[in-house]
Amino acid sequence: LFVQAQDATSAAIADLHYLWTSSAPSVATVGGTGQVTVAANAANAATATIIATSGGKSGIASVLVSTSVASVIVSPSQDRLDPGVTQSFTATALDAQQIPILGATFAWTSSDPLVTLSSATGASVIATVASTVPSARQVTITATSGAASGTAVFAVSASVASVTLLPAQVSLAPGGMQSFTATALDAENTPVPGATFAWTSSDSFVTLSSSTGA
Secondary structure (H helix, E strand, O other): OOOOEEOOOOOEEOOOOOEEEEOOOOOEEEOOOOOEEEOOOOOOOOEEEEEEEEOOEEEEEEEEOOOOOOEEEEEOOOOEEOOOOEEEEEEEEEOOOOOEOOOOOOEEEEOOOOEEEEEEEOOEEEEEEOOOOOOOEEEEEEEEEOOEEEEEEEEEOOOOOEEEEEOOOOOOOOOOOOOOEEEEEOOOOOEOOOOOOOOOOOOOOOOOOOOOOO
16 A cells, blocks of 8 residues: 655655554554555455554555455255255355355355245255145256356155055965055156155054065
8 A cells, every 4th residue: 555644735745654554454464564465364345444654643545355256166965855845055155266255145046936945144045845846857056146156956856646556456365475566656657766655554464564665
């Protein structure tokens, strides 16, 4: 920074010694010749006031930290979300040296109206999948800061519309055993991956065992 002292007539006064100070050394420091250094971990949009003092008089200059966002990372990386569940996502803004930018703000969007976003407070957001999803789909959650964006892409399973059981009908003698397999289908009769099942028997004389998943 350059400083110039003046007398009562606004004439420049040369060869004065100045004491340089910063109101926020955690944001920016100043050397004895007025050279300002912004702290490496200074938050984006943070401010500091630089003060030059001589002969009991002071002049000030304001410093605003402005860091360009080079990239954005969204985490966690999800493979799949099921209908009715919620998931928190967090965004991190990085500069060109891949150093996190403190205080960065983000705009959050979802590529699908069946996945809504709420509590979008700065670097985090909560995504909620609708309880009814007619068909499987891929959804992208995007966080944007400045000109940079980051995404989390995941599959959303469809809601279970029907269940088929095979074999559908059998005849068993007393003491006999039979394996059954269940398949969950969505509204388009497409199998729903990862579906879980609860098995029951209508008769106490027919017991169920090893009912693991499908």
